[in-house]
Amino acid sequence: MMKKYLKDYLKKITGRDDIIIDMPPNPNMGDYSSAVAFQIAKERGDNPVNVAKGIVAECNKCLPERIDKITTMGPYINFFINTELYAKSVLQMIFEQDESYGMLESKNQRVIVEHTSVNPNKPLHMGAARNSILGDCIARVLRVAGYEVEVENYIDDLGIQFAEVFWGIIKEGDNADEKYDHFLGKLYIRVHEQMNPEIEEDIKKLNKELEDPSSKNAKLARSVVERCVASHLESLNALNIGYDVLVWESGIVHAGLFDETFRRLRKSKDIVLEKDGPLEGCLVMKLGRIFPNMKNPDKVLIRSDGTPTYTAKDIALQMWKFGLLDKDLKYRKWDENTMTSSLDGEAFDFGNADIVINVIGSEQSYPQEVVKLSLKLLGYDKQSENSFHMAYEFVTLPNDSFSGRRGTWIGYTLDDVINAGREKAIDELDRRRPELSDIMKQKIGNALAIGSIRYNIVRYAPEKKIVFRWEDALNFEGDSCPYIEYAHARCCSILKRAKGKRTPSYRYEHQKERELIKTLSQLSGVVELAARDKRPHYITKYANETAIAFNSFYNELPVLKSEQVDDRLALVDATRIVLANCMRLIGIEPLEEM
């Protein structure tokens, strides 16, 4: 907000629209800075140092109230802002908006975020958890950034991977003696251990059969998928992750959404029915024009036997998300907070999005590109532009990848990591806070475990591969969830001890105070960028910076025993609010003590 003010101010002085306001490397050099003098000097063939001096001289003719001093340092222009006015405006805004501080004004746009969408045949491992955590965080960020957000989980109940495990159920029976998704995951490994061409053929037949909802196995299959999904949602719910709606692949197909999409696709001139050649009888999307160097530029949408490919179904799903189809899904309640698509349900206002974000691994960027492109080929330019693939890299083991078939996920499921996290957190509490009641230890330990798992995933940029290591995944020191929580708990602890009404003067002289205020003022800017770039790690970064600024302040300056108790308490309270708001954006429960 100060940056924008300074930008407008410099625009008035220089007449330029492209001014970037930075921060100087050292706070002694000023609060904000600009390097415009370089640009102007270049255009005029002048010396940037003189240009900067000229601008500052112009500014100094009539300095606005909010700016104390403007100086040059070589060609750089540095601003020293009026701390009293600045502190007052920042802190008052924080207190006034409280939990809404950082929230941006409504964009009047609906965003669908699809995330998780894991095959219902095994438990979630940490790679899948990265998807859900990133998706949940970006959904939280977008809500605060002023979007109406609808969170969707796509259930691939017609995929071959499910058919494989279902074949195992038919053969071995449905006798789960542990959490259902874990049971299925291990069964899936056993199926692959005995896999041969004959079994493969059986499974294909079974898969085909399951597409018909009236077939003899369809009912059992549906209940198996539902139990697996319920198992997944139980783990995810523990991580504070929820959904507005579950969309079933079978729903998309049986409600006729796919057929409608198929009819539309046939009308596009870039999508043709091959009359001869190796793809005879297939409906093919011609991509050679856009991807000229592709080994195989023809993307099959409908196979010669009339069945749709994955990509074709994804196009139908994307069309539904944007509300481009005449037909619609029906829904019923899944649980307290979540609806599910259902053939015998009722109409509901899901879909019809302005923007669609699909959180899917980066290995799928080509099919996602095809989906985006297909909307363009169908004439939906705006929807194509508003289709975003939020890509992220794998989580791997130090020497292996997570594989469902080979079962390398065993020992590294989300449930395993949550349990280990709780155990570790409670051990720490036993050591550090022996006087706490067991109930409090459970509560705090759980929040720290969940928070740490989430924090240690989101803090990496999505395009970075993560190697899973226990000491990183459950790191409690340094740049970590407990570090943020700790700063927050310290704020709460001080505030609990403070008595009486506060009447701050907003006079802050100390460098640590000024730094902290400056940091606190930046939340909404960070939210804006995180939403724009779809990069939730900006939030963890900022939360960490805020906690650093606070801890540094805390260690150097007394609050309750200071002459300026009221001013310092105001800072502590404002920090508490900002940290809590950051934690909510990351999906971490703010703790008042730990």
Place this chain on the structure above:
RNA sequence: GGGCCCGUGGCCAAGUUGGAUAUGGCGUCGGCCUUCUAAGCCGAAAAUCCCGGGUUCGAAUCCCGGCGGGUCCGCCA
């Protein structure tokens, strides 16, 4: 063959709409609990920002060419 992503102190990362002395964490070394929570704070050592060219007053950041790692390019799912 081509597309996309990654390469930053011993390790892990941030920074990539060009801007001042490259920022954190882990680890190492040295300090700080008789004052608001030491899961903390202060300080030190530690970097050819993968390599080579180019553009620019200025490059970790942009362009070209390499190298190394990952991934994708099936009528699979």
